[in-house]
Amino acid sequence: MTGPWNTATPAVITLPSGRRIRGRGRRHGLPEGQPPTPAVHLTGRRPPAPPWESLWIPWRDFWLPADPGEAMRTLRTAYDRAGDERVEVCCGGGVGRTGTALSALCVVEGMNPEEAVTWVRRNHHPRAVEVPWQRRFVRQVAGTAGPGRP
Template identity: 45%
Template sequence: MGNSLPGAVELPDGIKVRGRGLGRPWPDGPSPDFGLYLGGAKLRRKHDHKMDWERAWIRWPDFLLPTDWADARRRIVDLHERAARGEGVEVACYGGVGRTGTVLSCLATLSGLSADEAVAWARANHDKRSVETPWQRRWVGWFARQA
């Protein structure tokens, strides 16, 4: 166990989380202790059987928002808490950009940034296209206001 997955980014509070795309080559190095995956039944059927670590899925259609906002928020907060305890954690959707960047932005709000600062942080530290849609950006704001 450790907080050092290859490719992990360091959130403003020092916690490390790896964001990646399930449709991209799998990273070298150790498997995560826990993964949070964003997508529908098709993505889960294609990738879930490859994972031998603890994981959770949020039903989250590409370019859209989670289908259950409260459940998604609980799972994102849990991911942050696991990382804070030193678990190696990752978050991933198919491409690793929009939904993954949205969750990384939400994690950055848990680190103390405002929603706008968090989106800018994800774009600077993960992918310049993070948080791909206006509604994903608004959802980061909703997430930050729930604290």
């Protein structure tokens, strides 16, 4: 264990549960400060391996994960680890796919899907969850999260 994110680290948001996750765009470069301990890459092609652990969810820009069930299993693993590790979620620009993943994690915490998207737009990026099918994905997560299941 390495400890969670410092709240002053750029691009780190604190979910309603208190877990901290950094959401960012890979093309904007690595922010200063602490490195992630696992990073979840939401990209169409497997990215080059960073010097820390990385998990990959095949997910093309403006689309949905290639395997939504596997994507949610990976995101739940990242969510569980965010309690005591520095988890990062990133895509190319840090807006659509990253915002969708962060919204899905808010649904896992118990938010309704619309509230989750609004919360992520307020706390991460105002254009997060860019296309209608990404919003539909967040709604579908609500149907599989199960009552009381973070």
